[in-house]
Amino acid sequence: MDASLRPVRTRRAVLPAAAAVTALLLGGCSGQGSPAASAPGRAASASAAQRGGAATATASLQSDYQRVIKDVLPSVVQIDASNSLGSGVVYDNQGHIVTNAHVVGKERAFKVSTSGSGAAVTARLVSSYPEQDLAVIKLDTVPDGLRPARFGDAAKVEMGQIVLAMGSPLGLSSSVTQGIVSATGRTVSEGSAGGGTGATIANMVQTSAAINPGNSGGALVDLAGEVIGIPTLAATDPDMGGGAAPGIGFAIPVSMVRTVADQIIRSGRVTDSGRAALGITGRTVVDSGYQPSGVAVVQAQAGGAAAKAGLRPGDVITKLGGTEIATITSLTEALAGDKPGQKVQVTYTRDGAARTAEVTLGEI
Structure with a gap:
């Protein structure tokens, strides 16, 4: 992809006043037919029946949207840090909120606003895991009626599914956008500029639902009302001066969200990353034409995977398995698809x- 990626956190300095907004839902049309003996009459009757069917389908889809919004939006919160705003999802009845690591940054205390609530509730950081751009915070007091979201099955997410993105884009709390799952299994690297963690994340869900600054940490939801991902990144187009590339956003899959959140809640930190590592410090090298041509091993950690296999400083890695390696980023992305203990050439x-x-x- 030529487009770059940016975390979708909203900085307070450029925010409009926060305001609740409602989803724009589809309208329908209806028609009535009348019996007719002639061919034109039958055609008119068939056309009316088609319009009626379309109106029924539209009303049904609109009803699905409204049901999901009513069920899930109370589980999506706005997180107010000292210099930025983001979103979060209620994880359990104990007041744990899952969000992005780049939303919490280096801060440890937050104000959290729930959908429809007047006063914000204070919260503290439990732990942040920048390597997967996820974090968990915990409300100091649990408001009455706080509703945990229902989390879905990542294995059932498919291209073409209708999804809703819920969060606080540009500080507009309780906002909803609609789209589809555009692709699954994307491995993308998040830049470190603009508050990003620099993480490389595998198996992300690509969506056409609008993802804007402030959506980070919110919910990507299917029509069953289950969270299937945490919106995290939006693509930017360098040909548009770094502006947003409409309809290209990415969400961390629910399987990884559960894995990280469960470990943080249980142990206060991630104890089993599930992320593969070579155990090296490396840098991109270029060829005689100044084109990236591999990753030079600067340091091979003693007892690490690479050192055990005989690699040493000065070696230049050019391929991992069947994947050509030209840069540090390409090596990181290749490793993101592998598992610890896996044997690779x-x-x-x-x-x-x-x-x-x-x-x-x-x-790792």
Whole structure:
């Protein structure tokens, strides 16, 4: 993808006043037919029946939207940090809220506003996991009627599913946008500029639902009313001066959300990342034409996966399994799709000669 990615956090300095907004729902049309003996009459009757069917389908879809919004929106909150706003999703009855790590940043105390509530509730950070851009905060007091969201099954998410994105884009609390699942299984790298964590995240859900600054940490929801992802990134188009690329947003899959949130709530931190590692510090190298051509090993961690396989500083990694490696980013993205303990073939050069080694991947 030529487009770059940015975290969708809203900075307070550029916010309009927060205001509740409602979803724009589809309207319908209706028609009535009348018996007719002639062909034109039958055609008119068929046309009226089609219009009636379309009106019924539209009304049914509108009813689904309204039901999901009514069920899920109370579980989506606005998170107010000192210099930014983001969104979060109520995770359980104990007041745990899951959100993005780039929403909480380095702060430890927050104000949280629930849908339809007047006063904000204070909250504190439980733990942040920037490597997957997820964090959990906990309300100091649990308001009456706080409703945890229902979290779905990542294995059932498919292209073409209708989804709703809920959050506080541009500080407009309780906002809803609509789209579809455009793709699944995307591996994307988040920039570190603008408050991003620099994380490379695998298996993300791509969606056409509008994702704007402030949507970060909110909910991507299917028509069953289940959260299938946490909206996190929006694509930007360098040909448009870095402006938003409409209809291209990404959400962290619900499976990873559950894995990270459950560990943080249970242990106060992530104890099992599930993320593969080579155990090296590296840098991108370029060829004689100044084009990226591999990743040079600057340091191989003692006892790490690469060192155990015989790699050492000065080696240049050019392939991981069947994936060509030209930059640090491409190496990170390739590793994001692998698991700790998995055996992969690493192709590298040493003193100008090509070599290969079988590496048993470690864990971050």
